[in-house]
Amino acid sequence: MRPLRIALLGSSNFPIAEPFAGGMEAHIWQLAHTLTERGHIVTLFAAEGSSVEVTGGNLHVARLELSAISKADITTPAWAVSEHHAYLSVMMDLAGELRDSFDIIHNHSLHYLPIAMSPTVQTPMLTTLHTPPFAWLESAIAISASPASSFVAVSEHAARQWAPVLGGVHVVPNGISTQRWPEGPGGEYAVWSGRMVPEKAPHLAIDAARVAGVPLRLAGPVSNSEYFREHVVPRLDDSVTYVGHLRQRELAALVGAAAVALVTPVWEEPYGLVVAEALACGTPVAAFDRGGIPEILTPVCGRLATADSVKDLATALVAATALSRSDARARAETACSETAMVDHYSELYEHMIGETTVRRGAA
Structure with missing residues (x-):
């Protein structure tokens, strides 16, 4: 498979670094690591302090210093504004100055903005659905309808949960490195x-x-x-x-x-x-x-x-x-192999890139 330029979108709040904040961060670390090992140029969007080694570096996570009046607004938590600003900024960059920088965007964030703004980005975007259909995500999907945007679920169960929203959804189970998780001797606890x-x-x-x-x-x-x-x-x-x-x-x-x-x-x-x-x-x-x-x-x-x-x-x-x-x-x-997971994702990347090329040629 030819090397691809891949942007991975993670959390603006948690770095992809050990000890991991949760399973999402561990998953993105493994995916970024394996894609890089296969020769792809991976660029990561995640909170400052991420330490996974990727050849494409990191996308900037924009921070906003609110005015005194905004800070006094008790109806809007500062953390929500910070998160909103970070994703709004990166999606505007991907639609603007970075529009020719990537072959595929792989979205793992739980924020609605990457999905809602996907029609503004010419690069095909794959979103992995790591959660049930939470209200903000469902709202974003309802209005986005980008032909260059696709979705996968992490299990058949998750796919069934999303079926009323998206119809049929591809399933790509999460994978782990069995080398990083070696067989142990067992014990008493x-x-x-x-x-x-x-x-x-x-x-x-x-x-x-x-x-x-x-x-x-x-x-x-x-x-x-x-x-x-x-x-x-x-x-x-x-x-x-x-x-x-x-x-x-x-x-x-x-x-x-x-x-x-x-x-x-x-x-x-x-x-x-x-x-x-x-x-x-x-x-x-x-x-x-x-x-x-x-x-x-x-x-x-x-x-x-x-x-x-x-x-x-x-x-x-x-x-x-x-x-x-x-x-x-x-x-x-x-x-549960990361090899099978990345094989599946690679096939989807190539299919989506090919479909996008066909659409542009027909335009």
């Missing part, structure tokens, strides 16, 4: 990893581990300090420990040395990157039967529990510890 927020519900993982009588280690950023303080900290003791926000290599070692990984979303998780990471480490998974997770887990590598049921999750935890670590690893290699 259970592990939970992810953002410490209510929708990820680590407190339910703690409760299930207690019912099962298995020690638990938790890792991840405290993204909601009030939730962490009220629902996680009171549950910590000698058998349940929070080990902090780890870098990728440290997290892989922690997950690989666990007997089982617990995954406890109380919302419809579109994919479940932590499931793929655990399986790559050879660690079987016990998870709530929600969202895209059942598409990853099979009976040989994990157990699904009734959503929100601590008792059922405890049973699934015990059952999962008896599963083969080599089978878990094999599942990750066949179903």
Whole structure:
């Protein structure tokens, strides 16, 4: 495949750097890294401090110093204006002075402006749908209708959620590097990893581990300090420990040395990157039967529990510890590979570029 000039749009608030703020940042890091390894010229839009090595450098994240009057406007949070300004600026640049700089724009942001402004950009833009159809995104899609804009979902579940809005949607599951997530030896404890927020519900993982009588280690950023303080900290003791926000290599070692990984979303998780990471480490998974997770887990590598049921999750935890670590690893290699993910994206890039060329020739 010929080298392409690719602009990746991430979050204006979180850098693509370790330790990652969440699964989105980990995903963009892996995609940027693999595309660069394949010889593509990748340029990144993400918050200052991003450290993934890309050959195309970084797009400027514009910041706005509001006037005193604007700052006094209690109806509009300053963070929302900052985010709006950053995406408005980059999209205007892509439609203006950077209009000939890229072959493809790959949008991973959760902001509505890249989608809403896609008709102003002559470069084809692919948007990966990492969430359900939130209202602002749905509104942007309803008015954009750009022939050079396409969408993919990260799971069949997510595609079904978006079907009433977009009709049929391509599915490209997220992928991970099985080299960066090596098979570990296993151990005696259970592990939970992810953002410490209510929708990820680590407190339910703690409760299930207690019912099962298995020690638990938790890792991840405290993204909601009030939730962490009220629902996680009171549950910590000698058998349940929070080990902090780890870098990728440290997290892989922690997950690989666990007997089982617990995954406890109380919302419809579109994919479940932590499931793929655990399986790559050879660690079987016990998870709530929600969202895209059942598409990853099979009976040989994990157990699904009734959503929100601590008792059922405890049973699934015990059952999962008896599963083969080599089978878990094999599942990750066949179903969660970043190679397959980038192959799919590469095909879509070429198709979209070709379609755009045809439209321009017919104009």
